[in-house]
Amino acid sequence: MGLSGIEIFKKLPKTNCGKCGVPTCLAFAMKLATGQAELDACPDIPDAVKEEIGEASAPPVKTVVIGTGDRAVKLGGETVLFRHEKRFENPPAFTLLLSDKMDEAEITTRLKKFNYTVYERVGVVLRPELVAIKAESGDASRFGTLVEKVCNETDAGLVLMNEDTEALSQVARSCSNRKPLLYAANKNNFETMGNFAKELSCPLAVKAGNLEELFEVSEKLIAMGLKDLVLDSGARSAKQAFEDQIIIRRSALLKKSKPFGFPTIVFPCEMADNLMKETMIACQMTAKYGGVIVMSEIEGHSIFPLLLASMNIFTDPQRPMAVEQKIYEIGATNESSPVLITGNFSLTYFIVSGEIDSSRVPSYLLIKDTEGLSVLTAWAAGKFAADTVATFVKKSGIEEKVKHRKLVIPGYLATISGELEEELPDWEILIGPREASHLPAYLKQLKI
Amino acid sequence: MAFEVPKVSYTGKIREIPLGREGSTVTVGGESCYSFHLFEGEMPYTPKIAMEVYDSEPEDWSDTALEPFADVIKDPVAWARKCIDTYGAEMIALQLASTDPNDKDISADEAAKITKKVADAVEVPLIVWGCANVEKDTEVLKAVCEVCEGKNLIIGPVVEGNYRAIGAAAIAYKHTVVASTPIDINLAKQLNILLGNLNVPDEKIIIDPSTGALGYGLEYCYSVMERIRMAALVQEDERLQFPIISNLAKEVWKTKEVKVTEAEAPLLGDLGKRGILMEALTAQCVLLAGANILVMRHPEAISLVKQSIKDLMTGK
Known part of the structure; x- marks a missing residue:
């Protein structure tokens, strides 16, 4: 707000000392201008200048x-x-x-x-x-x-x-x-x-x-x-x-x-x-x-x-909210409960876990870190590729929780099932529905 | 320095769309300002609420949602009448959920018969909503258009994959279409252009930019609605100057938070009131973002939203 990056840059010490965590004063000024950095990170600005920049770059609604x-x-x-x-x-x-x-x-x-x-x-x-x-x-x-x-x-x-x-x-x-x-x-x-x-x-x-x-x-x-x-x-x-x-x-x-x-x-x-x-x-x-x-x-x-x-x-519209990568137990799970996997975009998690919950079929939901991307986007960006999914499944500890080896993947990712079976030879890969809303019907007929 | 009210100069206006059959139409749209910004523009028609009716007895409904309709839940006609006679519904939204191939998969003919019965029994505008399966909806909604000729139903969801077939049926039998797109302003605009090219008249189009429930992606819908309104009103984007519908009830009432009991989660408070407020607050948010028609379920949630609309329109 107020000052542009260049205007702020003119007032900085221009030492490029890097103490603020950014390599150059110009880069730091740009970050200040977009609100991604705090003025206090620079140890060398005189107080008077700090106040001046602070005032001019302050948001129009004061904090x-x-x-x-x-x-x-x-x-x-x-x-x-x-x-x-x-x-x-x-x-x-x-x-x-x-x-x-x-x-x-x-x-x-x-x-x-x-x-x-x-x-x-x-x-x-x-x-x-x-x-x-x-x-x-x-x-x-x-x-x-x-x-x-x-x-x-x-x-x-x-x-x-x-x-x-x-x-x-x-x-x-x-x-x-x-x-x-x-x-x-x-x-x-x-x-x-x-x-x-x-x-x-x-x-x-x-x-x-x-x-x-x-x-x-x-x-x-x-x-x-x-x-x-x-x-x-x-x-x-x-x-x-x-x-x-x-x-x-x-x-x-x-x-x-x-x-x-x-x-x-x-x-x-x-x-x-x-x-x-x-x-x-x-x-x-x-x-x-x-x-x-x-x-x-x-x-x-x-x-x-x-x-x-x-x-x-x-919620910041530019940053998808993500949930933690781990095994989520939904309902009173046991060693023969179904195991499903999906990405960690918070909305995906809420909707999928909500549908599993309403199916009343206790299930394990594996949430893989996809950096907050939805399933298809994550797949396109290589965050839901068969090898990384396999590594996560093996490390997640799910193999100690269930006796069976059946993994339900999102319907939209049917294409990775072959590759995934190669990466996870002990597991049978099942293709779930494309839409979360069809999960209750799917889970009710699923035989483990 | 004197204080001066900073007003937005609007250059566009939302189309006025009359819904329902001649003689008993309900008009939506017509705004020349953002929602409820009455100090700088007009909202000649207040937003309307359509009450949901299902084509067959719903399963898995929470007691809160079920209770007001327990006596009519098996009969769509009686259900629709109760919405109108007891709860004063301004519109009815018939959800053809049982046409879903993943559900009961009833035939297009059967769905059309049910729709016809409901359409004959109500005088208010009737929204008919398919199961969101592109192929099945094409079949079902075409049949519905045909048997209800001339009633100016509001038919949806019409999507990129089936707009030609359903659009043509809507033109032939004089119905209004709900152009449905997945939370994306450009796709919304694109579908409206396609419908225009197909010769669907401009006074027969309503936009559905998709809806998520409170806590379940509401923010995406909220922002896409605000962006659509901004494009329509201040950026003169003609292909977005249509009223907006939000089919919100079914999203809200399937969430975990309207079902978990107070005993299971004491911090969430009274189960009944919580469900009602989850629905009413979802509605309140989309109303402020620009929705003209809200598809809602619980009579108490509806009454809260009606009161809120009245307060914002008239200042009590």
Whole structure:
């Protein structure tokens, strides 16, 4: 963004020392320009130049971090409006809302659920990321107690929501080492809140009644030297929020609007009267530019589909997702269960394993590393050739798991069966269906 | 510096396609902006949801999906009526799953008979979807076109391998075709050109760029739909200015995640609500990407999506 590779190159030391891991300064500059390298990798750039390049090459939506350590959440950093144009960078942070009006037992239950709601898919950890604590009781000590409890019971990043700036600042001071998001500065209190966020080095949310007001307050906070803002346009209907999110993102990208060049915070929890509808709105925000997405509850049936949506939308379109090369056991397998083999493109894995699962025929699925390519592409690229398949089958350990020697290969790869039989003389090669959807019928009639 | 709304200037428009028989048509398309971008363009016709009906009793359906239809599951006509009378279906999508040679392999004649019965029993537009076996679909969908002459069915999937035969039947008996391609904008465009060359009228074409379920390749479909819309609306690509259909229900309801019980996987939460949301969220994503017709299954998922469409169109 901003600077081209050549423009960046002019500012580099031109020593070609290679300390950054790239042989020449020019190559390093090119990588910087496309976002494939970090400026910090160069040990010899003076700080002033670093700041200049950093500023100019920074993404139009600034990256803002909430929380610390393992649980620090990065938001923003976006450079495109549509994922196919490059990729989306940082998925939204689904956030559990807790109010200081809730009773303690309820809070304990919800926090516990929040903490143990962690999924793993294709090696990626998916979870709700933040806890928002909202002052509604009007009692500053209640709010303080709740924040303390949450700090004790989770390492997650926090959003502190209190309209009383005095009460907010007291509590924020006590946990500023956790880098909470302070919610929120508005047109009346922005000076106090701005100075306070600066003093604590915490990210600051900006809340307004509409986009014009948001723009003005954000502009003033930038002028005060604030760098880490999160925007709330005040929209509380699906339609208005949709429009505002699009206008904010477009302004940042197309008009280089600094006041709108930040991630956003949205509140599906205030836009629906039940979790099902709330989940639909949160999904809308996941696709169209929500940053912090605040939910009234974290329930598996709602957060799991949302995290899947988020994972799908934020997958890098240029890099196929791959699963680990190994034997996957589907169902209660035994020594006479069928053995199937396919490539490690994650979609192939999900679909094939899903179909095997629904066939209710316990099976071993061998996933061969094809560098994330689908079966036919992998074959064309030599990643599913008979010799490499044979080596993998022999080394996989499948021969110790089953008594039979029958291997089902994808129907599209029927052509390699002869060669494969030569490479694996002990094995009989069976040609499976071309489409995964025909696997259940195939497996049900398969005689081992 | 004052703030100014950055608007996209659209130069193209999606074709308006009337579906169903004369007198009771439902129109889709007509957009002059990206989906729901109503601050800079128009969506004269809201996206529509077609409810699925199967030609014979489905096997392996989850209880969640089965429950609303338990009383009609063996009878496609009663099933279609229930969708319309009880759930207010705007369209019906008859899935001719049992024509699949790998399944029950019922004959083209039999499939045509079932289709005719359903077509005679419903007044809303009827989508008829084959089993995605190129040869069998050719046979079946040709027969369907013939026996339902004049009803302006929406026939699919029409693919590169069978577009001539099915396209010709659709022209002869006045139906609309679903041009189906595997997640590729260029192939989608190419097939529309071929259909045009065959003289399928432009107001008789709907695009199906393929659909994957949430967690199962949805992102590919999402992006190909966004790209098709972009080409149609801002790059004036005339051969992509058609409404889009997403046949999503059968993809969602075969995934593991809508079937595994809460006891088996406590973190996944309530089984029923999870299935409904898996379907509704898949629909929500393709809606935002540009789909005009959604083929859906569960009444509660449909009602969530309808509400969402209404919210996005009217602001409540």
